[in-house]
Amino acid sequence: MSELSEQFMQCMEVWGGSEAADRGVVMAGLDLWVYSKPYGQSTEGGDVYYVSSCATGRILRLLVADVSGHGQAVRGVAAELRGLMRRYVNHLDHTQFVRSMNQQFSALSEAGCFATAVVSTYFAPTGRLTLCNAGHPLPLLYRAASREWTYLDALRESSDPVNLPLGILDMGDYQTFDVPLRVGDLVLCYTDSLIESRGRDGQELGHAGLLEIVKSLDVSDPSRFISDLRAAVADQASGNLTADDVTVLMFRPNGLGTRQPTLRRQVAAVTKLLGAIGRRIGGGEPVPWPDLKLANVGGALFSPLHRFWKSRTSI
Numbered sequence: 100m101s102e103l104s105e106q107f108m109q110c111m112e113v114w115g116g117s118e119a120a121d122r123g124v125v126m127a128g129l130d131l132w133v134y135s136k137p138y139g140q141s142t143e144g145g146d147v148y149y150v151s152s153c154a155t156g157r158i159l160r161l162l163v164a165d166v167s168g169h170g171q172a173v174r175g176v177a178a179e180l181r182g183l184m185r186r187y188v189n190h191l192d193h194t195q196f197v198r199s200m201n202q203q204f205s206a207l208s209e210a211g212c213f214a215t216a217v218v219s220t221y222f223a224p225t226g227r228l229t230l231c232n233a234g235h236p237l238p239l240l241y242r243a244a245s246r247e248w249t250y251l252d253a254l255r256e257s258s259d260p261v262n263l264p265l266g267i268l269d270m271g272d273y274q275t276f277d278v279p280l281r282v283g284d285l286v287l288c289y290t291d292s293l294i295e296s297r298g299r300d301g302q303e304l305g306h307a308g309l310l311e312i313v314k315s316l317d318v319s320d321p322s323r324f325i326s327d328l329r330a331a332v333a334d335q336a337s338g339n340l341t342a343d344d345v346t347v348l349m350f351r352p353n354g355l356g357t358r359q360p361t362l363r364r365q366v367a368a369v370t371k372l373l374g375a376i377g378r379r380i381g382g383g384e385p386v387p388w389p390d391l392k393l394a395n396v397g398g399a400l401f402s403p404l405h406r407f408w409k410s411r412t413s414i
Contacts, residue, residue, distance in 0.1 A: 115149035127156035128223025144344035204266025213266035234264035243283030
């Protein structure tokens with residue numbers, strides 16, 4: 100796995116795509132590692148991954164999606180998803196972002212294009228992760244305090260409908276829930292090639308089999324974890340991880356985003372936003388306006404206001 104020093108996320112940057120990747124990324128509040136390999140000899144696949152950082156570096160968004168199909172059609176979808184990531188980069192609440200993604204795939208559904216996706220928004224000042232799962236394989240959470248892996252599965256036990264893949268129905272809002280994270284915790288997201296791999300008994304690993312493999316791995320060096328995981332899954336049965344796109348994304352809080360943005364960063368944030376407005380006037384992308392949440396706009400100036408952010412459901 101690549102060293103973290105290879106990629107540093109800048110404020111209002113969106114990074115990712117549907118191409119092959121194997122690298123580490125450092126952001127204001129998170130360390131992140133991503134591995135993605137399209138099927139066969141393709142240069143781009145149906146797996147799409149993106150990460151973004153807001154103008155003040157407090158809001159970090161992560162997307163892993165599995166889009167039906169390959170080639171030019173998926174390339175166009177990946178470009179549109181990047182545009183949505185850019186448009187909502189300064190939104191603390193990712194509700195509108197997910198709604199826009201679903202509308203996009205609903206429009207493409209007649210052509211048989213849909214996607215599963217997991218969207219995570221990390222608010223560095225409070226250390227809270229807000230997660231939305233649209234029919235995607237369940238993310239895994241490692242708690243450093245208890246040294247245990249569990250699935251982030253709060254919605255499955257809810258009385259409300261389970262979130263469907265994007266483009267299946269023109270839903271209103273997808274459900275979200277909050278997870279408090281601490282330095283040392285890990286969150287693992289991936290596409291279905293892992294759970295569809297075979298175990299030594301010839302049966303699909305599924306979520307239970309993957310969890311057992313994950314529990315057996317050493318987490319002391321997160322930069323090696325994804326490569327160790329791929330090797331362990333591939334060792335279970337011949338042909339594993341070769342019949343489909345493979346994407347694994349893991350991140351952890353690094354404690355660097357808990358401080359109030361400096362005056363210099365606040366000025367830089369306004370400057371970048373004005374630059375985006377100027378590009379929009381010149382015919383560029385939509386302006387990445389912040390949402391008008393007290394924790395978002397007010398918290399950029401006064402850190403005590405950060406506490407006003409919380410989602411509807413917490414676990």
